[in-house]
Amino acid sequence: MIPVFQKIKSGIEVLLILSLLMMVLLTFADVLGRRLFGTPIYGGHDLTEHLMAIIVFCGLPLLTSARGHLSVDLLDHFLMVPSLRWWHVLINFGVSALLLLVSYQFYIAMLDAIDIQEVSQELLIPRSYMYSFISVSCFISSVMAILPATKATLSREESL
Template identity: 25%
Template structure:
């Protein structure tokens, strides 16, 4: 399988969305790889040298936030969340599509509103100069990243997510 075939099979999106999805997944994969290496070094250091990596817990928490919120837009616009379809056969395809569009609008609105609140919390932490306990990294920047990725997810859902629902053959 060539790289182009692999890319086409793993990224069905069209246009620039597929490159955005690829980029976000590269960020998430790199973060996951970094956390794997950090954990191996931390555990090895702890058992072999009786010395753990300083701030490994804080770095892991920040890394998890980066991974989760980098992948959230892709999972959301692909419709990859857990879905319970108990009533789909009873309601019919047209009603399911209407409910899917309503859900997409609700998801987008909710993410937008939550992101506003998250951004406000980040601004407050920035004003107060709050930092992590051990490494003294500014907390506000990672919280701003979470808000931005939540807005990006809302935008992706309201645009490409709805396009995907409308174009779905089901």
């Protein structure tokens, strides 16, 4: 993999791990607050909602680069032959195009959120930041979809 994309991938992994850790700690503290003191953490729902989006959309580029999306293997016996390599390239470009479309739609949502000053319910966190993060994540995923597969992915496909 290209060194720049390897650094991006490492940064995404760190952000994913930290977001998951923060969500676990927040949930733990929220449950303790409810059980011991009878009060939840103010804004816990907003924070959990944003952390969940970060976790999902941090995982998207990692999953795309590993070629880990769900797929139906019903026709793999016929499609996993060297003469149909063009088909796999076409599918990768199709996935990339769909991810670019999702990225563009979230870019539009970000602009709309800025115009109407959309915020979360309790903590009033601007939604435009989350929409821009999702847009960038989908864009990175679209680039990862057309890059050559990693060595681990190639060996897995060849074993089929």
